[in-house]
Amino acid sequence: MEAFLLECLAVHNDLLHLLEEALHLSPNALTSRCSAGNGEVRITHYPPVPIRQLKTGSTYRISEHTDVGILTLLFQDAVGGLEIEGQTKSSEFIPIESSNLNEMIVNCGDTLQRWTANYLRSANHRVTYPPGLQDEDALIPARYSVGFFGKANMSASMAALPEFASRLEDGVDIDERTAQEYYNYMHERTVAAPAKVSA
Ligand SMILES: O=C(O)CCC(=O)C(=O)O
Numbered sequence: 001m002e003a004f005l006l007e008c009l010a011v012h013n014d015l016l017h018l019l020e021e022a023l024h025l026s027p028n029a030l031t032s033r034c035s036a037g038n039g040e041v042r043i044t045h046y047p048p049v050p051i052r053q054l055k056t057g058s059t060y061r062i063s064e065h066t067d068v069g070i071l072t073l074l075f076q077d078a079v080g081g082l083e084i085e086g087q088t089k090s091s092e093f094i095p096i097e098s099s100n101l102n103e104m105i106v107n108c109g110d111t112l113q114r115w116t117a118n119y120l121r122s123a124n125h126r127v128t129y130p131p132g133l134q135d136e137d138a139l140i141p142a143r144y145s146v147g148f149f150g151k152a153n154m155s156a157s158m159a160a161l162p163e164f165a166s167r168l169e170d171g172v173d174i175d176e177r178t179a180q181e182y183y184n185y186m187h188e189r190t191v192a193a194p195a196k197v198s199a
């Protein structure tokens with residue numbers, strides 16, 4: 001497990017270096033804000049559930065939300081049901097293919113959205129019934145996923161990088177929170193109102 005966590009941290013770091021290059025940011029603009037290697041691995045087990053319960057909305061596998069961190073690296077089994085909301089105005093949720101167990105899904109989180117002043121958008125996602133299952137009496141089998149959630153240094157700023165300041169009103173980010181303050185705030189919000197959480 002620890003080896004997997006370290007591997008995920010390395011991949012997360014590599015992806016952020018690639019983003020720095022692709023976005024023409026100064027070297028380490030993103031990676032210096034997460035140099036402490038904060039992140040967690042979570043294995044989620046979704047018990048079998050009648051499709052009817054998910055269709056009526058009386059039960060969720062996981063309701064729509066965005067992840068608070070930088071990038072999420074997600075691995076899922078073949079059961080399916082993960083959906084990501086498109087990012088245009090009239091968007092709908094798009095089912096994510098689950099047949100290839102070697103695929104890694106990369107989601108942008110709220111932290112990266114803030115650092116880029118909304119240039120990169122945090123992915124709103126949920127887990128519901130898999131596509132193609134129509135029989136309301138059918139039982140959806142158990143599902144497992146493994147997620148790595150990359151987090152910023154606790155003392156890192158949540159403000160936009162200077163490179164994205166021109167996207168902000170008046171060119172100044174008034175968010176003075178540290179990542180720790182922001183993560184605590186989001187945690188409180190999730191516990192208080194778990195139905196829909198976004199940045
Ligand atoms: O199980 C999944 O595929 C998604 C899990 C998830 O979105 C989360 O734990 O934040």
Ligand SMILES: [Fe+2]
Nearest residue numbers: 065066067125
């Ligand atoms: Fe998530």
